[in-house]
Amino acid sequence: MTIRTQEEIVTRVWALRANREDIFGFREEVLVEALDLDHARQVITPRHPGEWTRRIDHETYARDYLRFAIGKILDHRGNSASRSVDKLGELAWLLGRDDIAATMDNAGFPMYGAPKVKAFADGFGWPFLDDLDGDTRAALTRMAEGQQCDPQGCERGCAD
Structure with missing residues (x-):
């Protein structure tokens, strides 16, 4: 990269x-x-x-930060999720992937930025749903599609 x-x-x-x-x-x-x-x-x-310290391995940082961002989405952390989306977008630019940054810009921000974070993961070909149990995987999939985490209604803050 x-x-x-x-x-x-x-x-x-x-x-x-x-x-x-x-x-x-x-x-x-x-x-x-x-x-x-x-x-x-x-x-x-x-x-x-x-x-002041310089980060050398930006790809590893981006992969790790992707996991962190997914956690913020699943935890329904609005401000933290927004920060994560900003950082991932900048990491995409930093790593020379203007295409991913543009796709993220064009994705909506419903459900704590899940569509933007999925665009980041997909653009790099990195896992978005790996290591998640079935219910969590289903919730994140719905959120990335702009839907509530739970089709029966969310008590933690999801809104259409």
Whole structure:
């Protein structure tokens, strides 16, 4: 998998800021962790220089974060799920998959972003439903289709 160049990442951070597309900084967080120290200094000023670390293996991080995002969807965590969708979209861009980022942008956000997260997993050919029991698998499948987790009604917050 090809990661974006350091210059492309810096340019994207500045564009996100200029367009106010990332008001909470979730997307920027993904990008800054992909920068080496010289490029990171162009967009941040660490309070304590020793605190900044660079993430090297973005694919493993994306796979792990996908599992985390699925957990947030299943737990009906609206804000956390929204943050996860933003981060996954930025990871798709970072890994050079504009097609996946565009598919995610075009997917709806019902059911805690499940359709967007499924688009991410499908785009990379990564598991979306593996390791889930039958009921959980069925719930996530319904949510990814924009439906309530439980066809009989959800007590945790699903809404059409």
